[in-house]
Amino acid sequence: MSSPLSHPLVRTFLSSVERRTAALPAARREELLEDLREEIAAALADAPAQNLAGGFTEGPAGGFAEHPGEHPGEHPGEHPAEGPETDGGAAVGVGEERVRRVLDWIGTPEEIAADAVAEESGSLPPEPENVGGTWLTLGLAVLPVPLCLVPGVGIPLGLVAALGALVRLWRSAPWVRREKRQATLFVLSPLVTVPVLAAALSLAFDGISAVAFVASLLMALTLPVIGAARLARSAARLRERAGQGAGR
Numbered sequence: 001m002s003s004p005l006s007h008p009l010v011r012t013f014l015s016s017v018e019r020r021t022a023a024l025p026a027a028r029r030e031e032l033l034e035d036l037r038e039e040i041a042a043a044l045a046d047a048p049a050q051n052l053a054g055g056f057t058e059g060p061a062g063g064f065a066e067h068p069g070e071h072p073g074e075h076p077g078e079h080p081a082e083g084p085e086t087d088g089g090a091a092v093g094v095g096e097e098r099v100r101r102v103l104d105w106i107g108t109p110e111e112i113a114a115d116a117v118a119e120e121s122g123s124l125p126p127e128p129e130n131v132g133g134t135w136l137t138l139g140l141a142v143l144p145v146p147l148c149l150v151p152g153v154g155i156p157l158g159l160v161a162a163l164g165a166l167v168r169l170w171r172s173a174p175w176v177r178r179e180k181r182q183a184t185l186f187v188l189s190p191l192v193t194v195p196v197l198a199a200a201l202s203l204a205f206d207g208i209s210a211v212a213f214v215a216s217l218l219m220a221l222t223l224p225v226i227g228a229a230r231l232a233r234s235a236a237r238l239r240e241r242a243g244q245g246a247g248r
Contacts, residue, residue, distance in 0.1 A: 020113030186227025
């Protein structure tokens with residue numbers, strides 16, 4: 001049984017999207033193509049094989065309309081014979097018309113590429129903000145890990161600070177969407193790095209101690225600090241360019 005993704009129309013469609021998104025970072029482009037492959041495969045596998053020649057009634061998820069007089073129960077003599085191209089009487093091939101309908105439903109390569117490029121660059125250009133607002137956001141971004149050292153209420157306070165940082169980050173103007181996504185990963189990284197580092201230290205030193213826990217927190221602080229430093233440089237460059245433009 002061949003994969004529906006090997007159909008010539010699907011290959012042409014994906015190649016066209018890949019060409020039109022050449023301006024995207026390689027990782028983002030591959031992520032987009034992988035999402036499209038999964039969506040196409042899911043849509044092509046959505047309906048019973050005997051209705052492959054039918055049309056969408058409500059998009060791929062809504063199934064396919066049956067043609068009058070073509071229901072298997074109405075013409076027993078027209079059942080497909082089992083063989084190399086069937087599986088229990090159901091065809092495994094994918095008709096060209098069905099593939100076209102799936103691709104039309106997903107969108108044209110031009111539309112998909114335009115949306116992806118617009119999303120990557122950010123729908124609105126970044127704008128400078130006051131230094132105090134920027135440093136408040138960056139301070140909240142690195143504060144969650146140190147707050148975890150506060151006895152009793154440290155972890156809840158850290159989560160509140162992380163939430164505040166993310167809210168301010170996504171509402172702030174100095175950074176494009178790509179920078180905001182990366183910063184979000186940096187802010188949330190301690191949720192993964194702290195348990196991993198603590199487990200590694202406990203194995204290395206035969207049990208977790210207070211010193212080992214503090215050490216894991218300090219090491220986990222590295223990524224949020226790096227993310228905050230990158231955002232600070234980006235915001236500073238934007239303010240500098242805005243100042244130069246105003247001075248002309």
